[in-house]
Amino acid sequence: MDSSSSAFAPKYRRISESIRHDIEAGALSPGQRLPTESELAERFRVSLPTVRQALGVLRSEGLIVSRHGIGSFVKETDRLQRPGWRHYGRARADQKLLTPHLRHEIVFAGVEPVPSHVADLFPEGTTHVVTRRRHLYDKETGRPEEIGASYIPMDFAAGTYLETPTVVPKALFLCIEDLSGKRYAKAQDRLIARLATADELEVLDLAAGSPVVHVVHCAKSEDETVLEVAESIWPAERTVIVNEYSITTDA
Numbered sequence: 001m002d003s004s005s006s007a008f009a010p011k012y013r014r015i016s017e018s019i020r021h022d023i024e025a026g027a028l029s030p031g032q033r034l035p036t037e038s039e040l041a042e043r044f045r046v047s048l049p050t051v052r053q054a055l056g057v058l059r060s061e062g063l064i065v066s067r068h069g070i071g072s073f074v075k076e077t078d079r080l081q082r083p084g085w086r087h088y089g090r091a092r093a094d095q096k097l098l099t100p101h102l103r104h105e106i107v108f109a110g111v112e113p114v115p116s117h118v119a120d121l122f123p124e125g126t127t128h129v130v131t132r133r134r135h136l137y138d139k140e141t142g143r144p145e146e147i148g149a150s151y152i153p154m155d156f157a158a159g160t161y162l163e164t165p166t167v168v169p170k171a172l173f174l175c176i177e178d179l180s181g182k183r184y185a186k187a188q189d190r191l192i193a194r195l196a197t198a199d200e201l202e203v204l205d206l207a208a209g210s211p212v213v214h215v216v217h218c219a220k221s222e223d224e225t226v227l228e229v230a231e232s233i234w235p236a237e238r239t240v241i242v243n244e245y246s247i248t249t250d251a
Contacts, residue, residue, distance in 0.1 A: 011046050015054035018044075023063055023074055030076040031141055034064065065205055070142050076238065088184065091171035098171050099136060102145055108133040109165040111158065118151060118229045121188075121218045129229075130157035132165075132172070135203060144204045147233040153226060156180040173219065176228055182221035184228075190216040193236065204235050211236040 009017070022028045035043065040051045055072055058064045066072040091098050112131040114122055122129070129151040136146040150172055152162060156179045162168075168175050173184050192214040196206055204212070217230045 011044070012050050012053035012057065015040065015044050015046065015051065016057040019054070019058060020061075020063060028074050030074050032074050033141075034072040034074070036071060059207070062207065065143070067142055067205060073141060073143070076143075088171075088173065092174065095170045095174065097167075098173075099146075101139065102136040103139045104167045105135045105137065106132060106165040106167060107135055110163050111154070114151065118216060118218075118231070121216075121229050122151075122153070122226055126153070128154055130154060130160075130162050132162060145234070147200060147203055149231050151229045152176060153180075172230075173228065180221075180225070180227060182223070182225055182227060184219050185222040187217060187219045189218075191241070192216070196233075196235075200233060204233075206235055206237075213239050213241065 019028070019034070028034065034040070034055075037048055037051045037055070040054075041048050044051070055064065055066065058072075059066060063075055064072050065075050088098075097104065109132045110130070111128050114126055114129050119126070130153075131149060131151055133149045134147075135144060136148060137144050157163075157176070160179055162175065162179070177183055193211060194214060196204065196210050196212045200206070200212060201208060201210060204210075206212075213234045213236050215232045215234075217228075217232070218226065219228045219230070220226055
């Protein structure tokens with residue numbers, strides 16, 4: 001928009017154009033927090049509704065994201081690398097969470113019926129499991145990065161601290177090994193690309209129609225006992241899945 005046309009544009013358009021210019025020029029960098037709505041209203045000498053209308057334009061263009069109670073941020077384009085499940089070894093060595101770089105929030109812990117979309121991964125006749133649902137956030141910006149859940153057999157999880165909605169002191173699989181007396185030995189992963197549901201859009205702060213990567217991970221012991229079925233849902237637009245493995249030379 002040139003200066004002559006900008007002078008006749010609605011106020012909210014002039015504000016969005018100014019902020020857009022700052023983003024494109026690098027004055028506002030990816031992940032940087034924008035001034036508050038009140039600060040923008042004072043800077044441009046407009047009302048708060050006008051500022052909110054301008055921010056809505058920038059959100060619809062995919063330039064910023066807004067987080068309730070925190071503020072608006074320039075949208076980051078860097079994708080998070082998801083290293084498959086090879087971080088089991090790292091967590092076993094340092095006794096930390098699988099994703100210690102993220103803030104974990106346990107939103108539910110308790111006994112539930114087995115979800116239909118993972119029921120086939122459990123032994124026939126399994127009706128209930130101990131479920132732990134979590135939301136994961138960037139520690140610095142508060143940006144939501146993952147929706148996760150773990151479904152654990154009642155045989156060794158029922159009535160334990162896994163039914164308490166608090167973050168466990170070390171990686172969940174290490175807690176499960178302690179409780180079950182068995183060691184994780186093999187796993188199967190299902191990777192599904194799909195559109196986010198309405199609830200996922202809200203939790204992950206995504207625009208309507210955004211895709212997600214949905215991973216379902218089934219871990220077993222050497223004797224084929226199912227120890228955990230876990231699922232993770234990641235925003236596809238900022239996710240890279242990295243799998244590193246040896247290639248057998250056997251015929």
